[in-house]
Amino acid sequence: MDEMLAVTALSALAHSQRLRVFRALVVAGPAGVTPSVLAESLGVARNALSFHLKALAHANLVSIEQQGRNLRYRADFARMNALLGYLTEHCCEGGSCEVAPSACAAAC
Amino acid sequence: MDEMLAVTALSALAHSQRLRVFRALVVAGPAGVTPSVLAESLGVARNALSFHLKALAHANLVSIEQQGRNLRYRADFARMNALLGYLTEHCCEGGSCEVAPSACAAAC
DNA sequence: TCAATAATACAACATTTATTGAACTATTGG
DNA sequence: CCAATAGTTCAATAAATGTTGTATTATTGA
Numbered sequence: 001m002d003e004m005l006a007v008t009a010l011s012a013l014a015h016s017q018r019l020r021v022f023r024a025l026v027v028a029g030p031a032g033v034t035p036s037v038l039a040e041s042l043g044v045a046r047n048a049l050s051f052h053l054k055a056l057a058h059a060n061l062v063s064i065e066q067q068g069r070n071l072r073y074r075a076d077f078a079r080m081n082a083l084l085g086y087l088t089e090h091c092c093e094g095g096s097c098e099v100a101p102s103a104c105a106a107a108c
Numbered sequence: 109m110d111e112m113l114a115v116t117a118l119s120a121l122a123h124s125q126r127l128r129v130f131r132a133l134v135v136a137g138p139a140g141v142t143p144s145v146l147a148e149s150l151g152v153a154r155n156a157l158s159f160h161l162k163a164l165a166h167a168n169l170v171s172i173e174q175q176g177r178n179l180r181y182r183a184d185f186a187r188m189n190a191l192l193g194y195l196t197e198h199c200c201e202g203g204s205c206e207v208a209p210s211a212c213a214a215a216c
Numbered sequence: 217t218c219a220a221t222a223a224t225a226c227a228a229c230a231t232t233t234a235t236t237g238a239a240c241t242a243t244t245g246g
Numbered sequence: 247c248c249a250a251t252a253g254t255t256c257a258a259t260a261a262a263t264g265t266t267g268t269a270t271t272a273t274t275g276a
Contacts, residue, residue, distance in 0.1 A: 029200030092137030
């Protein structure tokens with residue numbers, strides 16, 4: 001994780017609709033979700049959703065898999081955890097609090 | 109942590125200079141840093157730094173304390189950890205991976 | 217092959233956000 | 247009080263980003 005990747009990821013998440021989309025994908029976990037389901041459950045227009053998913057994919061926060069006529073989007077947990085780690089890196093001058101990847105990071 | 113707070117915080121961090129400032133404050137830990145020192149060590153103009161610190165403060169990611177002629181900025185670790193938790197909340201449908209606050213969060 | 221559905225791409229406009237320089241306030245020390 | 251330092255604020259311009267509607271590509275099933 002370098003600075004540019006982190007800024008790209010943070011920018012992608014710094015938007016209410018994209019944040020909702022991403023959190024929905026995090027909740028869905030490895031199973032992933034199709035855009036149709038997301039559009040339905042979040043109440044976002046499909047073209048807007050496509051635009052936002054592209055932004056998240058560009059930031060490598062989500063991955064895409066084609067399944068016939070549908071796409072399946074998944075949160076990229078490795079990337080997410082890299083981002084979280086980047087924010088807390090060398091915390092408190094590396095003193096009392098080395099940062100460990102969160103439980104979720106490891107499990108997903 | 110609600111959505112609006114999260115978006116505000118993510119927006120504040122989604123900028124290379126502010127991200128550098130915040131990470132410097134995270135590294136500094138509870139001791140905090142003065143704007144002069146930050147401006148010097150990061151090579152940012154003082155008025156620009158002031159602008160960016162204001163944005164971080166507005167997002168409650170940093171706190172300010174006046175010390176005579178100097179100000180002392182500190183990272184707000186509670187807020188930061190709330191943000192990290194918000195991103196991974198209900199991960200994988202609350203299944204195998206409940207998210208625990210990171211080591212840093214607890215210690216700082 | 218044709219109609220329907222899934223999803224994306226594009227373009228134009230409105231809105232935000234960043235950057236820069238100059239001016240301003242407040243505190244310390246002589 | 248005066249000069250110097252610390253830090254902030256403001257305003258104008260430049261640049262990036264969000265939104266919306268329309269058009270396009272691709273896949274499925276009859």
